[in-house]
Each structure stands twice: as C-alpha cells, then as structure tokens.
Amino acid sequence: xxxxxxxxxxxxxxxxxxxxxxxxxxxxxxxxxxxxxxxxxxxxxxxxxxxxxxxxxxxxxxxxxxxxxxxxxxxxxxxxxxxxxxxxxxxxxxxxxxxxxxxxxxxxxxxxxxxxxxxxxxxxxxxxxxxxxxxxxxxxxxxxxxxxxxxxxxxxxxxxxxxxxxxxxxxxxxxxxxxxxxxxxxxxxxxxxxxxxxxxxxxxxxxxxxxxxxxxxxxxxxxxxxxxxxxxxxxxxxxxxxxxxxxxxxxxxxxxxxxxxxxxxxxxxxxxxxxxxxxxxxxxxxxxxxxxxxxxxxxxxxxxxxxxxxxxxxxxxxxxxxxxxxxxxxxxxxxxxxxxxxxxxxxxxxxxxxxxxxxxxxxxxxxxxxxxxxxxxxxxxxxxxxxxxxxxxxxxxxxxxxxxxxxxxxxxxxxxxxxxxxxxxxxxxxxxxxxxxxxxxxxxxxxxxxxxxxxxxxxxxxxxxxxxxxxxxxxxxxxxxxxxxxxxxxxxxxxxxxxxxxxxxxxxxxxxxxxxxxxxxxxxxxxxxxxxxxxxxxxxxxxxxxxxxxxxxxxxxxxxxxxxxxxxxxxxxxxxxxxxxxxxxxxxxxxxxxxxxxxxxxxxxxxxxxxxxxxxxxxxxxxxxxxxxxxxxxxxxxxxxxxxxxxxxxxxxxxxxxxxxxxxxxxxxxxxxxxxxxxxxxxxxxxxxxxxxxxxxxxxxxxxxxxxxxxxxxxxxxxxxxxxxxxxxxxxxxxxxxxxxxxxxxxxxxxxxxxxxxxxxxxxxxxxxxxxxxxxxxxxxxxxxxxxxxxxxxxxxxxxxxxxxxxxxxxxxxxxxxxxxxxxxxxxxxxxxxxxxxxxxxxxxxxxxxxxxxxxxxxxxxxxxxxxxxxxxxxxxxxxxxxxxxx
Numbered sequence: 001x002x003x004x005x006x007x008x009x010x011x012x013x014x015x016x017x018x019x020x021x022x023x024x025x026x027x028x029x030x031x032x033x034x035x036x037x038x039x040x041x042x043x044x045x046x047x048x049x050x051x052x053x054x055x056x057x058x059x060x061x062x063x064x065x066x067x068x069x070x071x072x073x074x075x076x077x078x079x080x081x082x083x084x085x086x087x088x089x090x091x092x093x094x095x096x097x098x099x100x101x102x103x104x105x106x107x108x109x110x111x112x113x114x115x116x117x118x119x120x121x122x123x124x125x126x127x128x129x130x131x132x133x134x135x136x137x138x139x140x141x142x143x144x145x146x147x148x149x150x151x152x153x154x155x156x157x158x159x160x161x162x163x164x165x166x167x168x169x170x171x172x173x174x175x176x177x178x179x180x181x182x183x184x185x186x187x188x189x190x191x192x193x194x195x196x197x198x199x200x201x202x203x204x205x206x207x208x209x210x211x212x213x214x215x216x217x218x219x220x221x222x223x224x225x226x227x228x229x230x231x232x233x234x235x236x237x238x239x240x241x242x243x244x245x246x247x248x249x250x251x252x253x254x255x256x257x258x259x260x261x262x263x264x265x266x267x268x269x270x271x272x273x274x275x276x277x278x279x280x281x282x283x284x285x286x287x288x289x290x291x292x293x294x295x296x297x298x299x300x301x302x303x304x305x306x307x308x309x310x311x312x313x314x315x316x317x318x319x320x321x322x323x324x325x326x327x328x329x330x331x332x333x334x335x336x337x338x339x340x341x342x343x344x345x346x347x348x349x350x351x352x353x354x355x356x357x358x359x360x361x362x363x364x365x366x367x368x369x370x371x372x373x374x375x376x377x378x379x380x381x382x383x384x385x386x387x388x389x390x391x392x393x394x395x396x397x398x399x400x401x402x403x404x405x406x407x408x409x410x411x412x413x414x415x416x417x418x419x420x421x422x423x424x425x426x427x428x429x430x431x432x433x434x435x436x437x438x439x440x441x442x443x444x445x446x447x448x449x450x451x452x453x454x455x456x457x458x459x460x461x462x463x464x465x466x467x468x469x470x471x472x473x474x475x476x477x478x479x480x481x482x483x484x485x486x487x488x489x490x491x492x493x494x495x496x497x498x499x500x501x502x503x504x505x506x507x508x509x510x511x512x513x514x515x516x517x518x519x520x521x522x523x524x525x526x527x528x529x530x531x532x533x534x535x536x537x538x539x540x541x542x543x544x545x546x547x548x549x550x551x552x553x554x555x556x557x558x559x560x561x562x563x564x565x566x567x568x569x570x571x572x573x574x575x576x577x578x579x580x581x582x583x584x585x586x587x588x589x590x591x592x593x594x595x596x597x598x599x600x601x602x603x604x605x606x607x608x609x610x611x612x613x614x615x616x617x618x619x620x621x622x623x624x625x626x627x628x629x630x631x632x633x634x635x636x637x638x639x640x641x642x643x644x645x646x647x648x649x650x651x652x653x654x655x656x657x658x659x660x661x662x663x664x665x666x667x668x669x670x671x672x673x674x675x676x677x678x679x680x681x682x683x684x685x686x687x688x689x690x691x692x693x694x695x696x697x698x699x700x701x702x703x704x705x706x707x708x709x710x711x712x713x714x715x716x717x718x719x720x721x722x723x724x725x726x727x728x729x730x731x732x733x734x735x736x737x738x739x740x741x742x743x744x745x746x747x748x749x750x751x752x753x754x755x756x757x758x759x760x761x762x763x764x765x766x767x768x769x770x771x772x773x774x775x776x777x778x779x780x781x782x783x784x785x786x787x788x789x790x791x792x793x794x795x796x797x798x799x800x801x802x803x804x805x806x807x808x809x810x811x812x813x814x815x816x817x818x819x820x821x822x823x824x825x826x827x828x829x830x831x832x833x834x835x836x837x838x839x840x841x842x843x844x845x846x847x848x849x850x851x852x853x854x855x856x857x858x859x860x861x862x863x864x865x866x867x868x869x870x871x872x873x874x875x876x877x878x879x880x881x882x883x884x885x886x887x
Contacts, residue, residue: 015047019054027051046081053085061085069101072108076118078871079109083122099130099565117147124157125240128572133168137161152193153575156202159184160577163209164584183202186678189224197228202577204237217241248283252276255507256299264303265316273299274320274327293328300324314361318347322364329367336367341376348403349383353396355453358406358652365410366655366794373411380404391439395450398436402453405429409652414461420845422465426458427847428482433458438489448489450579455485455651459498463663464776472758472840475502477846477863483861484848493519497649500532501664507759509540510868513549519676528593528645534599535670538606538770539763540868541875549608550599560590598670605770612773613882615780624775666759671700686716703742704767705746711771714740715778722782725800734801738808744771749819752826754835762872765816769876772809772883779806810887813880820877832866833859 020026038044045068053061065085073079083102090098106123113119120143127136130288140158148154162181166174185203194203200219207216219225220238228234235258242251255273256268271413277296303317325340344364351357356457368376384401388394408414417425436451439811443449459478466474482499489495496519500512516533530553537546564587571579590596606624611621646669651659693701693709701709714737721729748768752761779802786799825831840849840858848854 010268012043012047019047019051024051024055042068042071042078043075046073046078047087047691049085053088057402058089062089065101068736069105069108072112073105074109074116074119079105079119079122079398087562089600096302099126102126103130103132103135105876114142115146117143120146125569125572128569133161133165137165145696146720150464150856152188152195152199155184155188155193156199156575158574159188159202159206160580163205164581168207175210178206178210194224196575197231197234198575198577200224200228200234201237204578205581213241213244217245232262236268243272243275248279252280259303260299264307265314267316267319270320270323272521274324274384278327280332280507296324313350315351315354315356319349319360322347322361326364336372340364341372341379341539344376345379345383346379352380352383352400352403355399355402357399358410361407362410363537365407368411373413377404377408377411377413395439398439398450401432402451402457405457406453406652409457409460410654412654414464415654415657417461417464419465419469423845426461426481427845429454429458429461430848433485440488446491448492449485452485452489452492452495455481456494456498457652459502459662460652461661463502467663472506472756473836475505475846476840476862477844477849478502479506480840480854480858480861481848484854484857490518495649497532498660498664501661501666502647504666505664505759506865507540507546507666507757507762507872508865508868509542509872511864513542513545516549523556526553527590527593527643529648530599531595531644534595534602536763537602538609539759539766540767541762541872541879543606543609543875543879547603547610550606552602553595553599557590557593557596564590564822589641589643592639593680594642595644597640608769609773609879612777612879612886614886618689618773618777618886619780623730647750667702667763668700683716683720686713686720689713689716702763702767703747704744704764708738708767708771708774711737711740711744712774715775716883719778719782719785722785722798730798731801734805737805741775741805741808741812744768748812749815752823754826754832755839757827757869762869762876765820765876767885768812768816769879772813775809776806776883806887810884813884813887817877817880817884820873824870824873824877825871827866829866830865832869833862836862836865885887 015027015030015034018024018030028048029043031051035041035044035048045064049061049064049068052064062085065082068078068082073082073385082105085097086101086105103123103126104120106126109119110116110123124136124139124143127139136157140154140161143154144158159181162177162184166177166181169177185206188199188712189203194200203219203224204216207213217238218229220234220241225234225238235254239251239255239258242254251272255269255276258269263269269306273296277293281293300317300321304321307313307317321343322340325343328334329336329340343362347361348357351360365376381404384397384404385393388397388398414422414425431449433449433454436454437449440447440449440451458481462474462478462481466472466478471602479499479502482495486492486495486499493678496515500515503509503512503515512533521529530549534546534549537549540546564583567583568580568587571577571583607621608618611618619802646661647659649659649661649664651661653659653663689709690713693706693713714733716729718733718737721727721733744769748764783799783802786795786802837858840846844850849858868881
C-alpha cells in the first residue's frame with residue numbers, strides 16, 4: 001500500500017523542512033531522489049504537486065493531483081496535501097470548481113475507511129464549501145450514526161443542513177424536509193442532547209421556518225429556555241415572538257423587566273414596551289394586566305432618575321421619553337404640545353454636547369415649522385454657554401453649536417437664503433471652525449478636528465446656492481474650504497466623500513482618485529462604496545486609471561468565493577449555527593451584487609475603448625469575449641441586490657428636500673437596466689434597446705447615453721438588413737444611422753466658458769468617442785459580411801453607402817480634433833487662473849478666498865483643476881487620432 005509507511009519518516013522530514021524554509025528547489029531534489037526507489041509513493045507525488053504549485057507550475061501540479069486522486073488515497077497526509085493544492089488553484093484562478101475535486105477526494109477515502117472520523121468530517125466540510133446541502137446532510141447523518149455516542153454536534157450539522165436544503169426546494173417538498181428536521185430535534189430533546197444556547201436557537205429556527213411561532217415560544221419559556229437565561233439574544237427573540245403572537249400582556253411584562261432590571265438603554269425593549277402598552281390601553285385591560293400610559297411615564301421617569309445619578313448618563317431613557325410622546329400624539333391624532341417641546345429642549349440641554357444629538361432628535365423635529373420652530377431654536381440657543389471656563393467645556397460648546405446649526409438647517413432656516421445671506425452664514429460657520437482648531441492642536445493625525453462639521457455645513461450651504469443659480473463658483477469655493485479642512489483632518493471620510501463628489505461635478509478625475517486611495521476602501525466597502533469612484537468612470541477620459549479602479553473592486557468578490565465558505569465551515573466547527581445562515585446570506589449578497597455587475601459592464605466599456613486602437617486588436621477583443629456573461633434575463637435581474645450605500649454622506653436637509661448625496665451627483669444614479677433577451681438574438685436586442693432609449697421617464701441614463709444607445713440600435717438594424725439581404729431596408733437603415741449620428745454630434749461641440757466648465761463638457765466628448773468605437777467596428781464587420789471586394793455591382797454599391805457613413809464619422813472626428821486643440825489652449829494653467837481667480841473674488845464676500853495668506857493655496861487648487869482638465873483633453877485627443885487612423 002502506497003502510504004506514508006512506504007517512506008520512512010526520517011527521510012520525508014527534510015522535504016517538509018525545505019518547503020517550510022521556501023527551499024523549493026531543494027524539496028524537489030529530495031523528492032526526486034526518493035522517487036527513484038519508490039516511484040509510486042503517493043506521499044511523494046502529493047508533496048511534489050504541493051511544491052510545483054508553490055513555484056507557479058499550476059498545470060503540472062493539477063495533473064499530478066488528479067493522478068493521485070484517481071488512486072483513491074486514504075492517508076491523511078496525502079489528502080491534506082492534495083486539498084492544499086486544490087484550494088490554492090481555486091484561489092489563483094478565482095474558481096470554486098476545485099471544491100468538487102476535494103469532495104470526491106474525501107468521498108473516495110470515506111468509502112474505503114468508513115470508520116475514520118477525521119476523513120468523514122473533512123468530507124462534510126468539503127460539501128459545505130461546495131454548497132451541497134443534501135450531500136452535507138447525508139454526510140452529517142452518517143457521522144452521527146457512526147460517532148454520535150461521543151458528540152452531539154453531527155446531529156445538529158444534519159439539522160442545519162436540512163434547514164438550508166428546505167430553502168432551495170418547492171414549498172411542498174420544503175414542508176416535508178422541515179417536518180423531518182423538527183422530528184430529529186424533538187428526539188434530540190428527548191435524549192437530552194441540547195446543551196448549548198446555539199442549539200436552542202436552532203430548534204427555534206426549525207419551528208419558525210414552519211411558522212410555528214407559538215411552539216417556538218413554548219421552547220424558550222420551557223426548560224430549554226431557562227438554560228439560556230443569561231443570553232440576551234434569547235430575550236430579544238422572545239420579545240419578537242410575543243409581538244408576532246400579539247400577546248401584549250406578556251410582551252409588556254418581559255420588556256418592562258428587561259428595561260428595569262437588565263438594561264435601561266435597550267432601545268428594542270423600549271419599542272416592544274410601547275407597542276404593548278398602547279395595545280393594552282386600547283383594549284381597556286385592567287391595571288393588573290399592564291401599565292396605563294401614566295404608569296409608562298412613571299417607568300420612564302424612574303429610569304431617568306437612576307441614570308441621572310451616574311457620572312455619564314445613557315441616552316436611552318431620555319430618548320424613550322421623546323418616542324413615547326411621539327406615539328401618544330400619533331395615537332390621539334394630535335399635534336406637538338408644550339410637554340413634548342419641553343422634553344425635546346431638555347434632551348438638547350442634556351445631550352447637545354454629543355455628536356449624535358441631532359440624529360437622535362431628527363425623528364421628533366418633523367412637526368416643527370414657522371413660529372414654533374423659531375421658538376424652539378431660541379430655546380436651544382439659550383442653553384448654550386458662549387463663555388465656558390475650561391477647554392473641556394469649550395469642546396462641549398463646539399458640539400452644541402454644531403448640533404444647533406444642523407437643526408436649523410433641518411428645520412429650513414437656511415432654505416430661503418439669498419447669495420449674500422449664504423456667504424455671511426458660511427463666513428460665520430468658518431470662523432467657528434477656525435476658533436475650534438486650537439482645541440484640537442494635540443489630536444493625533446487619525447482623529448478629526450472637533451469643528452469639522454462646521455465646514456460640512458458651510459459646503460452644504462454653498463451647494464444650495466450652486467443648485468439654485470447653476471454657478472460653479474460656489475462649487476469651487478466649497479472645494480477650497482474642504483481641502484483646507486482636510487489638511488487638519490486627513491482621515492475625515494465625510495470631508496473626503498463630499499470632495500470627491502464636488503470635484504466630479506467640476507469634471508476633475510485626478511484629485512478624486514487620490515482622495516479615494518487615501519480613504520483605503522477595503523473589504524465589504526469595495527461593494528458598498530466603490531460606486532463613488534467607479535460609476536461612469538469612463539466619462540472623464542482617464543481610461544487606464546478608470547479601468548484600474550474597476551479592477552480594484554474585484555478582491556471582495558474573489559475573497560467571497562474563497563473565504564466566505566471557510567467562515568461557514570468554522571461556524572459548523574464551533575457550533576455557532578446562527579452564523580451559518582448569516583454567512584450564507586452574506587455570500588449571496590456579494591454573489592448577486594448589482595455593483596459587481598455595474599463594475600464589470602464599466603470594465604467592458606473601458607476595454608473596448610482601449611482595444612479600439614487598430615482593427616485587429618478590436619476584432620480580436622470581440623472574438624474572444626464570452627457573451628454568456630452578457631446573457632441577462634428576468635431571473636438574473638431579479639436576483640441582483642443593490643448593496644450600494646447612498647446614505648453614508650451626512651445629510652441635514654429638510655425632509656422635503658433631496659438629500660445632499662443626490663444633490664451632489666454629477667450624473668444620474670445607475671440602476672439595473674437589463675435586457676431580457678439572449679445576446680445573440682440581434683433583432684430582439686435592437687427592439688428592446690430602442691424601447692429603452694425611447695423612455696422619456698427613464699432617469700438612470702444621461703441624454704448622451706440615450707443618443708449612444710440610439711446609434712447602436714441603428715447599427716443593429718443595418719446588420720439585420722445585410723444579413724437578410726433586404727436592400728430597401730438597408731438604404732433606410734443607412735439614412736436612419738446618419739440621422740442618429742447627426743443627433744448625437746449636435747451637442748458635442750459647443751463654446752466653452754471656463755466658468756461653466758464641468759463634468760458634462762468632457763462626458764459629451766467621451767461618449768461620442770465611445771460611439772465611434774462601436775460604429776467603426778460594426779461597420780467593418782458589416783463590410784466583411786457584405787463582401788466589399790466582390791465584383792457584384794449591387795454589393796459594391798451598398799459597400800459604398802457604408803463608406804459614406806464612415807466618412808461622416810471621420811469628418812466629425814476631425815472637427816472634434818480641432819475643437820480639442822482649441823480646448824487644450826483654454827485649460828492651460830495661466831488661462832484658468834486668469835478666469836477663475838477673479839471670479840472667486842469678484843463680488844464675493846467669502847472671507848476665505850479674500851485672505852492674502854490663502855492666495856497660493858487657492859492657486860494650487862485651481863492649478864489642480866487645470867491639470868486634470870488638460871489630461872482629460874490630452875487623452876481624448878489621443879483616442880480621437882487613433883479612431884481617425886482606424887477609419
């Protein structure tokens with residue numbers, strides 16, 4: 001038998017030592033020496049595969065692994081070596097297909113050695129990685145039957161696998177599976193196998209999956225639940241079950257006890273408590289069944305009194321008072337009264353020095369307007385001491401002032417400011433920010449200055465003016481303030497995100513990319529926040545940088561394929577069954593991420609633009625493209641999950657006003673616009689695309705993108721006419737294509753005013769350039785299809801008509817080339833400085849830009865705008881020249 005026994009341990013040990021010290025050449029030498037005597041030793045072949053993989057010889061390593069696998073090894077050392085290689089190959093190629101190889105490897109070994117617990121356990125885990133819920137359930141049952149006398153965990157592995165299996169099958173079959181899971185759990189209870197809290201949770205999940213809420217509650221209230229009395233999660237689950245059953249008296253009792261005896265800061269218990277007492281009150285239950293509303297007030301008051309004795313009172317009981325008042329008003333269909341107002345003022349007085357005060361109060365301020373709102377602000381103002389004695393109190397005052405100004409904005413006090421009032425308001429807040437800097441002089445670099453949100457409020461006010469007037473000077477002024485603040489708070493991501501957005505409005509790409517890199521976006525944030533830099537990244541003509549940005553988002557999706565299964569495996573190993581489903585849902589969210597699809601589509605756009613340098617390069621690109629990736633159908637679209645975070649930017653706008661994130665978009669929000677047709681059904685694609693670009697209500701496409709789509713549909717119609725040999729349709733399609741081309745070109749070239757230079761100026765040119773990439777390639781394909789070199793006169797005539805379209809594209813590209821030459825001169829540093837600096841200062845009372853000491857700082861920022869614009873134009877010019885050559 002070819003096992004580790006075939007080669008003495010003392011002879012194999014040097015191989016391991018060589019591998020551990022990264023001496024792979026030495027390891028291969030040792031293996032070759034031993035193989036001369038024992039060429040069939042599986043341990044040597046598996047170790048050789050391991051070394052080959054580590055030296056980058058993946059194909060040789062895989063071949064050797066498969067050879068050993070065919071021999072059905074059972075030695076654990078061999079199995080582990082092969083598993084290591086298969087996993088490594090999966091990581092390198094970002095494929096999970098090698099998990100199936102590992103499953104087969106251990107299945108073979110388990111059949112030969114059915115009594116080996118280690119091998120059987122590895123087989124189960126391999127199936128977990130492979131999402132084989134039925135297989136892992138069967139494997140877990142075998143483990144339980146064989147080794148269940150020593151441990152209970154294999155039984156719960158089987159039950160957990162049944163739950164997962166039930167979610168993947170039709171309802172009728174699911175019911176049968178869950179009934180089996182419940183029976184297994186009941187038997188486990190009878191045999192006293194449930195020992196851990198997680199196992200009780202698993203029992204509840206089995207019942208809840210069948211909508212047996214009452215039975216789940218009985219489990220928690222019974223002996224099993226008593227074992228978990230110290231588990232706060234069990235208490236939360238019990239509250240949720242009572243809420244579902246509408247058992248108000250019991251819900252009231254348990255939530256009240258949780259607040260008064262366990263945690264007076266537990267917000268979910270407050271919500272459960274309020275839900276119960278209002279229902280009890282409506283049902284006119286006796287006082288023995290539950291508290292009246294007055295008694296609820298007394299409970300809140302008693303909790304507040306306890307908190308007030310602490311050095312740092314928690315916010316829960318005081319916030320609960322506001323929530324209770326809000327519910328009373330809604331219940332009675334009334335309006336905000338003096339009592340509610342006084343409680344809001346008291347809350348501000350007590351917690352205004354905390355940065356979260358505004359967010360806490362926000363839900364309770366919505367009923368304030370007019371004179372009542374003004375009175376509230378006056379009351380808040382009266383609580384702020386403008387002359388605190390020590391630095392600690394001064395810092396508290398800074399936070400109070402920030403919260404006050406947030407509330408003023410939220411209540412609409414700045415909404416109707418004219419430009420003069422806005423600038424005065426900005427000057428006031430900027431001075432408060434400058435005054436606050438002295439108290440943060442000793443902060444470490446990673447901490448934010450205490451007054452940073454003064455700057456954000458300044459910028460929000462300037463953005464208001466930009467949206468009202470369309471004057472980009474306000475955007476540049478906001479950029480200046482943010483850049484100045486970023487020098488003091490290098491890692492304040494709110495400043496960074498707002499800066500990225502404002503630079504994008506101005507058509508600048510270099511600086512946002514630099515800021516984005518400084519933010520060090522990683523892990524799950526690559527899915528939730530990369531849209532800030534990846535969405536329409538092709539629009540500013542930084543093609544290589546934009547493509548790299550798209551590729552930089554991929555690690556989270558790759559690690560999800562490879563690492564999340566390991567998290568699921570560990571959840572099984574340590575018996576944390578609640579985490580199994582959580583990790584699976586996490587994996588599905590990333591597998592079906594809308595941002596992943598959008599990033600891939602943007603990458604393809606950028607790759608096409610990059611490949612359109614010559615005919616061979618672009619045709620090779622399309623020939624090698626796997627169109628199965630573009631096969632979108634309704635099921636695919638419905639499965640997409642939008643994980644993008646559009647609420648990460650702070651927002652203090654009134655409810656009736658769009659949030660600041662929406663106000664600072666340079667282009668519409670991208671959505672999951674999918675075509676429900678196979679990519680090779682050209683006629684259906686053309687029809688659907690025509691319908692899409694014709695939708696006037698569609699808000700996720702720019703006007704330029706719709707014109708681009710229109711040209712693509714006309715190219716598709718032309719292709720169909722050639723393929724079907726319809727000469728009449730061909731001539732009509734040629735004319736429609738020319739009209740579409742003229743429409744797309746009409747808005748591309750316009751007189752550029754540097755005071756109005758923005759994202760749209762560069763985007764129009766970039767979109768038209770992308771249009772020519774598709775058109776030139778499409779026409780060349782159609783010329784080949786038509787047989788341009790054929791002697792048939794009619795085909796020659798049709799080919800000549802195609803040439804007229806090509807000539808029209810070339811003519812327009814030449815005009816764009818001349819336009820870019822003029823534009824390049826306009827965006828030179830001295831030209832931009834000569835226009836923007838006077839504009840920033842003329843007629844403006846913004847004190848920051850008028851300070852002589854800020855002159856060079858402002859020049860540097862403006863030069864940055866100029867530099868980015870110039871590089872966009874230079875890139876566009878280079879691509880235009882390549883298209884002209886291509887034509």
